[in-house]
Amino acid sequence: MVSSVATEPDRQSEGRAEPLVRIDGLSVDFATPRGAIHALRDITLDVPRGKVLGLVGESGCGKSTLAYSLIGLLAENARIAGGRIDMDGQNLAQLRPREWRALRGRRISMIFQDPMTSLNPVTTIGRQMMDIQYREKGGRAEKRARAIEFLEQVQLPDAASKLDAYPHQLSGGMRQRVCIAMALLTRPDLLIADEPTTALDATLEMQIVALLRELQEKFGCSVLFVSHHLGTVAELCDEVAVMYAGEVVERGDVAQVFRDPCHPYTQALFECDPARIREATRRLPTIPGTLPDLRRPPKGCAFRARCPKAFERCETEHPPLYDAGGGQAARCHLNDPAEDRA
């Protein structure tokens, strides 16, 4: 384990380039008939400029809620209960629907798990790519040329002919390429990709990940990449944030976190990663236990009931994000320099 040098770094960006987005103390609740679900709790995280940030964690830990908060697409029953999302002097957490419409699809765009979520099944690809440019300058011919150019950027074969195709006439991989082209068409500063390769087979997944990396470098945008696949995150991302029960429990440089995870939850996630398990086994290991009830998050550490390393302090004291050095931080008392247990 990396030795701790200080406690509670306010931000991981200190001493580094100004991030594109600063999320500060963000909390999001969902109203339900059985009480509010505290889906995000006091999230403080930077989206670095011109880099790829991966968001990992098991199902239900709040990854999509965080992603949707950054593009103003939270469900109707969601409420931002506190905190800020700062991007270029604007607090996105307070934007009105009209202001979101001006930003979404232009400065911030998103690709979804299922390409059909964003593609209209009864309209041609060309029409959809023209519509997306309705605010852009230029005439029809220019916009059509730009649409073809972007379809070529995502390496769609015979791009011009695809303008007349309907989404169902393309394969799943091609549809996801079209979605990436549409998301990048307006040259956004931030591209959010919510499990964009989950519906694809392994070969296509690798191709799409390589394409995303290439385009991110070409366009210089920031990417928030939400994924269950640790291998994909290691391949694509520069930084990673690990979420558990609505909190960021570890964050840092992707190579550093994968080499030396500081939080027992991150360690357990890696131990359960099929790609890391070499010996022949009939059953994949899982982390014993379940996520806590987010209507009543536990008082101390949210992971303590499942943590093999938990001790008394974890029961009563909520851990802050302890600095683990080199920009890495973990929400676990074992990383407290004052704690003599490592």
Ligand SMILES: Nc1ncnc2c1ncn2[C@@H]1O[C@H](COP(=O)(O)OP(=O)(O)OP(=O)(O)O)[C@@H](O)[C@H]1O
């Ligand atoms: N509209 C909603 N109403 C009530 N609860 C919700 C709503 N959307 C999400 N939740 C709850 O909020 C928590 C976080 O969900 P979220 O979808 O963000 O997790 P996730 O990590 O993205 O999971 P997955 O990987 O399965 O998509 C979960 O407990 C989920 O059940």
